[in-house]
Amino acid sequence: MNGASREALAAAREALDALTDNTSVDAAKLAEELAAVTALLDREVSLRRVLTDPAQAGEAKAELAGRLLSGQVGDETAALVSGAVRSRWSRSRDLVDGLEELATIADLTAAQRTGTLDSVEDEVFRFGRIVQSNKDLRTALTDKSANRAAKAELLRSLLGGKATPVTERLVVRLVTAPRGRSLEQGIDSLSKLAAARRExxxxxxxxxxxxxxxxxxxxxxxxxxxxxxxxxxxxxxxxxxxxxxxxxxxxxxxxxxxxxxxxxxxxxxxx
Structure with a gap:
């Protein structure tokens, strides 16, 4: 990300940390809703361009986001997204990348609260090694013509009961919505974010x-x-x-x- 997007993402991460410092906030639900908004904006190119249009006032974009998300997600998620679009982003796609990162961090926060963050780090790493050593599995998970639901079911059969719920959610999202990244790049990004969560x-x-x-x-x-x-x-x-x-x-x-x-x-x- 360029300078403006880096600053916007840093502000969004600070807002997320401030929100999740309150243990009454359901971090896992927050992650799920942020992932849903990410998927929406990834599909709706015209919408994300409107929400990142530098010619529009930040407050007007925030109000638009609030109206669109009202009743669809919780107040915390709507506030985070509204705050994000209020900032200036260098590219419209950077906003989607930023929201996806917030979703991941929210899930990692959920793991941290339950004392399973170390397990998530290790499980993501091990999953990467398994995929690297099994060409057939990698092909099945990266096949662009394959049904997303089928990929998710395959992953759940592999990870169910053997990995933490957070790891399963993160890996399923990565595989079913790679957003232009290779599987290896996505796993590396998850690993780095998990480590950064514990500094x-x-x-x-x-x-x-x-x-x-x-x-x-x-x-x-x-x-x-x-x-x-x-x-x-x-x-x-x-x-x-x-x-x-x-x-x-x-x-x-x-x-x-x-x-x-x-x-x-x-x-x-x-x-």
Whole structure:
């Protein structure tokens, strides 16, 4: 997002946080309604252009949004959407992206309240790994000609009883409404938002054998010291690395595996 949209999204996130600080607000319901508004504006191109038209006064756009949503969603959701359209957005599509992000954050807040946010982070990561390793499953979930309801049913059969309700909702929304993203991009976005909810960065750690609790604690502390932020570890076991570990934080790779050292030695010999 460009400057104006970034500022608008930051303001919308602050409004959401202020709203959900009140535990009487149903964060899961808020997420569901925000997702419904996202779907509406994603379909209705002319409507979202009207709601983001820079030539129109912000208050007039907010009033229009309020009238459209009255009786369709709760007062909290209507207030958040009205506040969002009152801001200036660089592109009309940025508004939809922003509302989708608010829906995700609201669901993550629901998980945080029930103490399951860590589980959601891990489950989203594991789901990504499963999809990555199963080509048939990925094809079924990304087939543009496939019925959305069928995809949702497939996911519920896979995740039902094995993942938290928040994870199931997030993954079903991602798969049935990808909005131009690849499945991998969507999973990565969910993972980052979940980590940010706890003000932590995500480190994907790959090792030949599972790390002990002590090793995980020491590694987490070391990475937190390096990056100056709390770190959430997504742990993956891959015997192909032979020994040692590799750590990816964002675009940065710290590779200390035996496989990488052997590969480097081979490259040097060949050179």
């Amino acid at each position: 932590r960065m995500v480190a994907v750690v790959t090792s030949a054998v599972p790390l002990t609790d002590g090793q995980k604690q020491r590694l987490g502390a070391a990475l937190a010291s390096m990056y100056g932020r709390r770190m959430h570890l997504n742990l993956d076991v891959d015997p192909a690395v032979l020994g040692g570990i590799s750590v990816r934080v964002g675009d940065e790779l710290i590779d200390g595996t035996v496989a990488e050292r052997l590969s480097e030695a081979t490259r040097r010999m060949a050179g």
